[in-house]
Structure formats: C-alpha cells, structure tokens
Amino acid sequence: MKPVFVTASTIQELSMLVRVIGARQRADAGLREVYDGRIGKRDIIIAVTGMGKVNAASAITALLEHVSPQILINTGCCGAYRGSSLTPGDLAVATAEIFADEGVLTSTGWRPLDFIGIPFVVRNGKSFFNEFPLSVQAAEKAVHLAAALGLSIKRGKFLTVSTCSGTTGRGDELYRRFGGICENMEGAAAAQIALRYGVDCLEIRGISNMVEDRDLSRWDIPRAVEAAQRFLLKYIEEL
C-alpha cells in the first residue's frame, strides 16, 4: 500500500497528528523535519516544509524524488475572504489553487502569467499558468466525510500569496479577481509539484483569521490547526 504524505508549513500545524499517531522523527532527513507514522496499515509521512512557496516546493520535491505516495495532503491554517461565508474555526477544502500574485503589473493593472505567455508547467500538452487542479475525488470524499461527521466544510478555490493580505481592501480585491474563498502561502506550490509528479493532491485547511485589516488579536491559529488535524485523522483512517 502506498503511503500518505502530509505537509504543512509549521510544526504547530502538524503536531497533533504527530502526537496522536506516535510518529517518529526521521534521523536521515537532512535539513528537513520529517516524521514517519502509521494509521492502521497505512504508512504516513509527515513533513514540515517551512512557510511559503519555495519552502513548500523544495520540501515536497525532495520527498517525491524518493517516494510515490497515494496522495499528497497539504494542510494548515489560512485566512478567509469576507465574501466566502467562512469564519474562524471552519474547514475549507480546495477545488483548485491559484498563484494570486504571480504575473505582471501593467499601467492598466495586474495581469496573470498568461499575459507573459510562459506557463509554469506543461503536462500532457496542457499549459498551466496561475491555476493548478487538485483531486476532485479526494475533495468530494472530504465533503462527504465532513457531512457524515456533522462538520461543515466549504469547497472552493484557494489563493496562494507571497504577501499576506493585511488589509480589507486587498482581501476584497483578490476575492473579486479570482473568486477564491481563502488564502495561504504554500498551497499552489504544493499543487504545482504534485501535478509535475503525477500525484493526487488534496488541500484542507482550518480558518485562523478573516482577511481584513490586520488585527492579530482576532486570529485563532490553535483552533484552526486543531480542526484541520482532527478532520485529517478521520479522513486518513477512511482511505
């Protein structure tokens, strides 16, 4: 049976999972923080990638060079756009990931990578610019499981940013431009690398904050990361 590969940017977003399944840190992972565990008969590889696209992409690439998992699950916390109807503590699952600030700033406004005309990835003759697909099947499974558990989970596009949107205006602008429900700093990179390696990718995050004028007193990262990990434990058990 192929292993399941779970990644997040910080150990806080994975520590409950590591603790509950008694995963052990690998001694041979070099600069990377990687844990091995099992849920039932399934091997689980848990990796702390570090924050941001470069950290996520390099850590996931390093692992996928050696292991071919059944699925890559990217998790953690994220900020919800005001129009999404999400609130802190809720769960969200991605239907696609969008690099929301890769492109060109022209005199008439921001343009996506299609404007340059050079795709990030070409796979099976299809060019991928800012938007990357995630596993439809895996996302549907998550929605059904959440319903069975009496949890609410919202499905939609996720945006990946280099600069966290710390103003209501910027959040509303990105929401209008892409129609995404939430933003994070790693997901599109994970989806891009998964696509390159032909691995199914699922992204489930807990909402830690609204994307609004930055006020850290309104953030609740512990609640968000606990909700995401509790759900993932159940999800992986059901695989």
Ligand SMILES: O=C(O)c1cccc(C(=O)CC[C@H]2O[C@@H](n3cnc4c(=O)[nH]cnc43)[C@H](O)[C@@H]2O)c1
């Ligand atoms: O603004 C700050 O001072 C600050 C303090 C602690 C944490 C942050 C983060 O932005 C955490 C980034 C981390 O969590 C994800 N995340 C969570 N909320 C957001 C958001 O609103 N926009 C983008 N990313 C978010 C992200 O994936 C990072 O891994 C900030």
